[in-house]
Structures are given as structure tokens and as C-alpha cells.
Amino acid sequence: MLALYHFAQSTCSIKVRLLLAEKELLWQDNMLVSSEHNHLADWYLKLNPNGVVPTLLDDNSPVFESTSILEYLEDKYTETSFRPFDHYMRSQMRAFLVFVDVWPTPAVRTPSFQFGGLLRKFSAMSDQEFSELIKKRPLKAEFYQSFNKNTGFTQEQIFDSLAVISRTAKRMEKMLDKFGGPWLLGSDYSLADIAVLPLIDRIEDLGLDGLWIEPYPSVSKWLNNAQQRTATNKTYFHGSRLSEQFPDLVKGPGSLSDWTDNYFKARGNKD
Numbered sequence: 369m370l371a372l373y374h375f376a377q378s379t380c381s382i383k384v385r386l387l388l389a390e391k392e393l394l395w396q397d398n399m400l401v402s403s404e405h406n407h408l409a410d411w412y413l414k415l416n417p418n419g420v421v422p423t424l425l426d427d428n429s430p431v432f433e434s435t436s437i438l439e440y441l442e443d444k445y446t447e448t449s450f451r452p453f454d455h456y457m458r459s460q461m462r463a464f465l466v467f468v469d470v471w472p473t474p475a476v477r478t479p480s481f482q483f484g485g486l487l488r489k490f491s492a493m494s495d496q497e498f499s500e501l502i503k504k505r506p507l508k509a510e511f512y513q514s515f516n517k518n519t520g521f522t523q524e525q526i527f528d529s530l531a532v533i534s535r536t537a538k539r540m541e542k543m544l545d546k547f548g549g550p551w552l553l554g555s556d557y558s559l560a561d562i563a564v565l566p567l568i569d570r571i572e573d574l575g576l577d578g579l580w581i582e583p584y585p586s587v588s589k590w591l592n593n594a595q596q597r598t599a600t601n602k603t604y605f606h607g608s609r610l611s612e613q614f615p616d617l618v619k620g621p622g623s624l625s626d627w628t629d630n631y632f633k634a635r636g637n638k639d
């Protein structure tokens with residue numbers, strides 16, 4: 369039996385939920401709530417030593433790291449496939465999965481924390497409580513030390529992360545052009561689309577979609593197509609988007625256009 373430890377709104381969790389839905393697999397829902405910090409508890413660290421979600425249990429064997437979970441599900445549940453059959457195209461898919469893990473996945477955390485309601489949770493904590501939680505984090509202590517828990521990140525840090533997201537949109541535009549669309553590797557929806565969809569959806573939900581609307585219009589079309597898939601709609605149950613968790617703060621598409629305009633003024637569109 370499959371079971372998934374996840375947070376409703378976590379982009380890495382949504383990535384795995386998307387594939388489970390595309391493959392129409394049944395799974396037990398072990399949803400955690402980020403502010404309760406069960407993902408840092410001893411029992412959870414035995415399942416996932418990184419102290420993050422998601423973790424998949426397959427007959428009680430834990431599988432962690434969202435990309436490794438995607439490949440595990442593809443290897444084991446083969447009735448439907450979201451990997452290209454052709455070896456060369458499969459290598460292109462894997463190169464993109466690495467790109468997503470190394471670049472946009474960490475970059476999207478910065479605007480998510482800054483604009484997405486997460487700072488509100490941290491500023492409600494005492495300094496001592498916040499630093500105790502940092503100590504418990506097996507991998508992400510440096511990230512939590514890189515911002516001020518009350519005011520967040522500097523403008524330069526935010527612009528640096530927007531530069532990475534802009535570069536990601538550019539990479540996607542090129543793939544859509546090179547392989548002919550409508551999906552990143554051409555005619556078949558694949559793990560490449562599934563891996564990046566939660567990140568691009570998050571940036572749109574935060575209101576920063578100005579990063580690609582004009583410079584990389586194929587990305588808007590791709591996003592719209594991906595959001596209309598039955599599995600995507602099923603995956604994004606109410607509360608999966610930050611605009612649903614923090615409606616007074618997160619206002620959806622286009623709402624942070626001041627930030628994207630200022631970013632382009634400051635940094636140009638060099639990517």
C-alpha cells in the first residue's frame with residue numbers, strides 16, 4: 369500500500385501528488401501541517417533523515433527526495449508511463465529534473481517565504497523558539513539563517529531568486545520551441561512537466577508571473593494547458609495554493625507586478 373507524508377501547499381509534495389494522480393494510484397493521505405513541525409520529530413526523521421516532506425511509504429518502506437520518488441513510481445507502477453521511451457529524450461528529461469532540483473526549487477523558497485504568508489508564522493515565534501527549530505533541521509539550517517524572521521529577505525536576495533526563476537522560464541521556452549510542444553519534451557506529458565509545474569504555479573499564485581508573460585509567452589500557454597489536466601485539478605485541492613491559505617496576503621496572478629517591473633528595471637532581461 370502507498371502512503372504519502374506531505375503538506376497541502378508544499379511544491380515538492382504537489383510534484384509527487386501530481387504523478388500519483390496522473391497514474392491513478394491509490395494512496396493513504398498522511399498530511400502533516402508545517403507549523404506543527406512533525407516533520408522534525410524523531411519518528412519522522414527515521415523515515416526521512418532530511419526532515420522535509422514529501423516521504424512516500426510503499427508497504428512501509430520509506431522513499432524520500434521528490435525526484436527520486438517520481439522515478440521510483442515510474443519504475444514500479446508501469447501501467448502508464450511519464451518518461452520518454454527514447455534513450456536520448458530520457459536523458460533530456462533527467463537533465464531537466466536535475467536543473468529543477470538545483471536551481472528553481474531552492475529559488476522559489478525565497479518569494480514563497482517573503483510574500484506567501486510564511487514570515488507571518490515565524491514572526492509570531494520568539495527568537496529562542498525560532499533558533500531551537502533551526503537547530504533541529506538536518507539540512508536547512510543555513511537557509512533559515514539567511515533571512516530575518518520578522519522582515520524576511522533583502523531586495524537583492526529576492527532579485528537573485530527572481531533571476532533564477534526567469535532563467536527557468538527561458539529554459540522552458542527553449543524546450544517548448546525545440547521539441548515542438550505542447551509539453552516540455554514534445555507531444556507527451558512527462559516527469560519534466562510534473563517536476564516544474566508546482567514551482568511555476570506557485571510563482572503565478574504569488575503574483576510574479578510577469579517574469580514570463582511577455583518575455584516567454586510559450587510558458588503561459590504551457591502553464592494553462594498543465595493546469596487544465598484532470599490530474600492537476602484533483603491534486604490542487606482547496607488549500608494547496610498559498611492564495612487559499614493566506615487570502616489576505618496572496619492575491620494571485622499579476623498581483624506583484626510592482627516587484628517584477630522593478631526587477632526588470634534593476635536587472636534588465638539579461639537571462
Ligand SMILES: N[C@@H](CCC(=O)N[C@@H](CS)C(=O)NCC(=O)O)C(=O)O
Nearest residue numbers: 378379380420421422433434435508
Ligand atoms: N529536495 C527535497 C526538498 C524537500 C523540501 O524542501 N520540502 C519542504 C516543503 S516544499 C519542507 O519540507 N520544508 C519544511 C521545512 O523547511 O521545515 C525534495 O525534493 O523532496
